[in-house]
Amino acid sequence: MAKYFDVHPENPQRRTIGTVADSIRSGALIAYPTDSCYALGCQLGNRDGIGRIRSIRNLDDRHHFTLVCQTFAQLGQFVYLDNDVFRTIKAATPGSYTFILPATKEVPRQLLHPKKKTVGVRIPDHAIAQALLAELGEPLLSSTLLLPGEEAPLTQGWEIKERLDHVVDAVIDSGDCGTEPTTVIDFSGGGVEIVRKGAGDTSRFE
Template sequence: MAELIKIYEENPNERELEKVVEILKKGGLIIYPTDTVYGLGCDITNMKAMEKVAKIKGVKLDKANFSFICYDLSNLSDYIKQIDTATYKILKKHLPGPYTFVLPSNNNLPKAFKNKKTVGIRIPDNNIIRELVKKLGNPIVSTSIYDEDDLLEYTTDPELIYEKWGNIVDVVIDGGYGDNNPSTVVDLSDNEITILREGKGSLENF
């Protein structure tokens, strides 16, 4: 059974964060809060862990549309082709925030994603997940646990999330109630602004 670890966003406990990072480094799967819905994720450098996440979602890893959670924009050049100033300004204006930006990928993507031309980048406005990424030292591959068929409580209440996912993952972080509105997905990969999904992030400033 997974561990249920309570971490507060205002002042995330260092010891608890370290514990989760150790589990990620060993290939563990975690469920964590973001500024939108709770997410399921693992260390981007661990192929076995990513395969497990894909299996849970019922997709093949090379076909999976996982997003990468970064600590800040300085991680981007690891996986993204050089972007122009206009694109960078859009990112800087909206991140951290409830958006997933689809950007052109470079050749450093993990092996499983080598054929992908684009990648979704998330920098959530949530201290817990960002601190975890910072301590881990590389992005966390992420997918939401939001399920259209689920009762809403199962994707917003950490206790119920634990009840449902406790046998599937290694850690469920209780960071308080989650949102049930996913991130707004914006495609910036071909110098146009295309809204792929309208979610929590406002579209007013695009």
């Protein structure tokens, strides 16, 4: 049964965030709010968590997982950035964007796209996500909480708790955080490809 945490959306309770972070370090898979709908998250090397995310979302090995980072400096440890891409991404973060980039050796192999050796990265503009990342001191391995066969992500913490009670370990509820997922921008092919138009403004990349 998943633990349920009711957290203030703008001033998250530090003790609660600390409790959730400790559970992540102990192998928990959580559902948490971001600036573009809820996400599933676990620690980077958590093989069981990765497997459960794949099972919950019915994902194949071509799915791009996302490393949700607290800062740009942290993001830079996990992906390769040339100067132009560096400036472009820095200007757009934090925000509702996921960027696909070539991964460094810091990223576990099971998270990489099998052919491209790429990974998704993002820096959320959301108080709870940022507080959790600050407490953890490392990125969260994440994937949008979109269930198989459904067109819209789950947006209410109580509903997530109800529907995923036996497959996640904790749910953070901070109220509705929207249904629109991130805009996905792929820089891995040498140019700029808008893979998905979502919550982030695409005009700066067009």
